[in-house]
Amino acid sequence: MTLLHIAGAAALLLWAVRLVRTGVERAFLVQLRGWLRAGTRWPLLTALSGTAAGLVLQSATAVAVLLTGFTAAGTMAAPVALRGLLGADIGSALAVQVLARDVGAVPPLLILTGVTLFLRSSGRTPKQVGRILVGVGLIFVALGLIREATAPLSDSPALGAVMGYLAGDLLVAFGLGAVVAWALHSSVAAVLVVATVAAQGAIPGPVAVALVLGANLGGSFIALTLTIGAPVAARRVVIGNTLLRGGGAVAALVALRLVDVPLERLGPDPAAWAVNLHLGFNAAMAVVGVPLAGLVIAVLTRLMPDPAGPAQLRASALDPGALVDPPRAVACAAREVLRLGEEVEAMLRPVIRLYDGWDAPLAQAIRDTEARVADMHTDIKLYASGIGRAAPEGPHTERALQLAALARDLETAARTVSRRLVPLAQRLHDLPEGFSATGRREIADFHDRIVTNAQSALTVLMSLSPDAARALVAEKERVREVEKQLQRAHLERLARGGSGASGGGGGGGGGAELSGLHQETLRALKEINTAFTMVAYPVLEDTGDLLASRLRHEGG
Known part of the structure; x- marks a missing residue:
């Protein structure tokens, strides 16, 4: 005892x-x-x-x-x-x-x-x-x-x-x-x-x-x-x-x-x-x-030197033989969507390094990953349609459609990283001046917040936890407010004459372009956060926690 x-x-x-x-x-x-x-x-x-x-x-x-x-x-x-x-x-x-x-x-x-x-x-x-x-x-x-x-x-x-x-x-x-x-x-x-x-x-x-x-x-x-x-x-x-x-x-x-x-x-x-x-x-x-x-x-x-050579290719989780068994096919699709999300997160995490110094191999690796994500999205969409043909009605078809929609949202996030953040970083590198210490810190902190939310979204995708889904949607609203505050603070620094703006170059053309790069980066990161947050909505719909217009207020 x-x-x-x-x-x-x-x-x-x-x-x-x-x-x-x-x-x-x-x-x-x-x-x-x-x-x-x-x-x-x-x-x-x-x-x-x-x-x-x-x-x-x-x-x-x-x-x-x-x-x-x-x-x-x-x-x-x-x-x-x-x-x-x-x-x-x-x-x-x-x-x-x-x-x-x-x-x-x-x-x-x-x-x-x-x-x-x-x-x-x-x-x-x-x-x-x-x-x-x-x-x-x-x-x-x-x-x-x-x-x-x-x-x-x-x-x-x-x-x-x-x-x-x-x-x-x-x-x-x-x-x-x-x-x-x-x-x-x-x-x-x-x-x-x-x-x-x-x-x-x-x-x-x-x-x-x-x-x-x-x-x-x-x-x-x-x-x-x-x-x-x-x-x-x-x-x-x-x-x-x-x-x-x-x-x-x-x-x-x-x-x-x-x-x-x-x-x-x-x-x-x-x-x-x-x-x-x-x-x-x-x-x-x-x-x-x-x-x-x-x-x-x-x-x-x-x-322990860094490994040389390209990474090994991973086999797709989309097993065609599982289409005759809709529950197993849906599980295969879910695994592939999770892999897709991991690829997008792997693009998002290192992209901030390009804002400190241009790295052509890293930029190309991000573009290559985006192409791979696009192929995965297409495969998931076709696989989901195959599940729909095998089981025209029922919860498995609905879940397959949800997974296809999530793959689309995540692929949108990948395009935003590759086709907006990477070019923005390259434009920043081509300018004679960079962001000020304040502006660079704001970008880094906001990027880190988005990476944290992306990781939380993948957790929701794996666990289907209503509590985690609620927290993710609530964080989406917080990200929106933080982005507004950062945009407002940036404009206030710009109005004070440029020395406190994103760049140190005053109100001339270079300063205006730096300002645009700063604001566009914040907007792109917010859109990436929104794309990842979409993972939570099917979970909340299933539990009845989502109203037609917004997340239901959580009492006691």
Whole structure:
């Protein structure tokens, strides 16, 4: 029964941590991405941005996924991303410091406030803030349950024997900590469990320290496996973090075994040793790793060069033999539409690089992808008509028509990227002046918002989740308002005489053309967002959430 209670409390802890991360991502993901990009100029600011993101998300792994996405798109250099990830490790360790404290009556207050916000608020952000508060409250509740469940273990002869063995073989304790962090898929949760159990006197101090060091090794492997299919440039970032953080954990364990380390300086008890070591270790890794990030990435680039030659062609998911089975044929069409969407997203992510400097091979790759997308759209349309002939009436025909319409919308987005954004970037390159720092930042931030929404649209296409579909449609309205604000701000800068406009060239012909490029880029990105958002409408129509003119107001 004790083990069952511990397992249940650990499961609640994992779910609560995920609840907080989900709320933050749904309400503040765009702002978080902006924080991370804001620190690209200075190494220390990059690490601090990563620390803030890791603290808010309570997960360095989630930050790693964001940073590797920037690196894969070419909008963030790999050394910069590695510095941000080292900072995120500190942020998640700071989260452990906060969550490991005894806060008395705060948990029920957090849960009460969070549930009230979630049920009574109509806006998306207040509801997600409520979700975050409930998650934080449940983290404290779960830790309390772990304390209650492990209290009797301090006098257990069996556990005493196990801990005695681990105290004599810290390498096994280190490996156990790595496995626990990997199994929980959260070093934050692993360290919190170790600290909570240690506070009951069930884990000796040296064993708790070894478990925490192992959790850092195991935590560094989580992002490594999640990005295994990412481009080589992105994988270098997480491999570099694994080498620094994991290698540092091994080195610290060796020092612990060979040197008489004064662990009592970490705090008054083993629980304090665990959480303070976790923070101190990750801070030390950042101090060492931030200056060495460029060298680490340079070495990994030599060991892991970019692949040469064209990518292998992928077989179409449109199986002609499945047309005799309409449900299977619809599934094939859905898979192909998802592939088409992934191709369009792959065009959209790197196009922003052309605004910083013209890259003819990249521009040609985008055009080639657009031609491939056009062929895929034609094939999907013909395949959908084949489904209609096989099943003239019924839900399968309706779904096939929906998929064909989504393929058309996504192909429209691809044409906008290839035939509008790419030529706009080329025109910008041909001008003697470029966008001002303010104008360039506005374009980059708006582009990143659209990329985030495109990824959300592909998630909706896979999951058919009504909640995700509602959030995507709501974000469409937000994008429209943001585009209006950016256009207004641009015109106000232009009216002030040109120095604050998109270009630095005043009100002459060059300045006027720069202004037009800025405005047209914003409009094109908004249209791409609209095309991706169309993925949500069939889902909302099926659930009755969509009125004839607009998204139904979401109450309580």
